[in-house]
Amino acid sequence: RSSDLCAQVLKDLLGEGIDYEKILKLTADARFESGDVKATVAVLSFILSSAAKHNVDSESLSSELQQLGLPKEHAAGLCRSYEDKQSPLQDRLRDCSLRLMRLDSVSWRVDYTLSSSLLAQVNEPLIHLKLNLRERNGAVPQPVALTVSAEKFRILLTELKQAQEMMNSLN
Numbered sequence: 001r002s003s004d005l006c007a008q009v010l011k012d013l014l015g016e017g018i019d020y021e022k023i024l025k026l027t028a029d030a031r032f033e034s035g036d037v038k039a040t041v042a043v044l045s046f047i048l049s050s051a052a053k054h055n056v057d058s059e060s061l062s063s064e065l066q067q068l069g070l071p072k073e074h075a076a077g078l079c080r081s082y083e084d085k086q087s088p089l090q091d092r093l094r095d096c097s098l099r100l101m102r103l104d105s106v107s108w109r110v111d112y113t114l115s116s117s118l119l120a121q122v123n124e125p126l127i128h129l130k131l132n133l134r135e136r137n138g139a140v141p142q143p144v145a146l147t148v149s150a151e152k153f154r155i156l157l158t159e160l161k162q163a164q165e166m167m168n169s170l171n
Contacts, residue, residue: 003077009044010085014092048082052090058083104132104141127153 005026012018018041027037051061058079065075082089109128115121127148132141148156 002074003081005040006044006048006078006081009041009048010081010089012041013045013049013089014085044078047078048089049093051082052086052093055090058086101133101135101142104134106131125150 005023008018008023008026023037023041027040030036032040047061047065050056056064061082062072062075062079065078066072070078107130110125111128112123112125114123127150129146129148131144131146133144134141
């Protein structure tokens with residue numbers, strides 16, 4: 001039973017949806033109320049996603065759950081389900097983490113002002129950036145426009161390169 005319950009929670013974590021009727025049938029023997037069922041699903045979701053995020057192997061997870069008081073047979077069922085879906089779950093969590101929007105496209109333009117009606121000599125370039133950002137659900141891209149001085153653009157570019165190096169070092 002615990003492995004079937006975990007399978008449903010894992011389906012939800014993998015984005016395949018959850019069958020609440022099946023969960024209610026699985027928890028009917030325990031005479032759980034609605035709140036208890038929701039709490040159970042939330043706890044299982046937290047345990048499984050945390051284990052996947054921290055790359056915990058199924059043996060360690062089983063040992064930890066037993067130390068917390070979960071019977072060995074329940075821990076074994078949970079860990080079997082987890083072990084079967086650990087890799088796809090980690091991939092799914094990686095795809096969903098820290099991604100509020102995706103960069104769809106970038107366009108840019110440099111304007112170089114030689115002089116103006118107020119000043120005889122300006123000689124300052126301005127960089128105009130247009131970023132098209134797309135929500136995770138794939139909606140229509142949203143344009144974000146900004147204009148920065150050459151100095152601020154150099155700083156932005158340097159910091160973006162540093163961030164990219166840091167991200168590459170994590171892989």
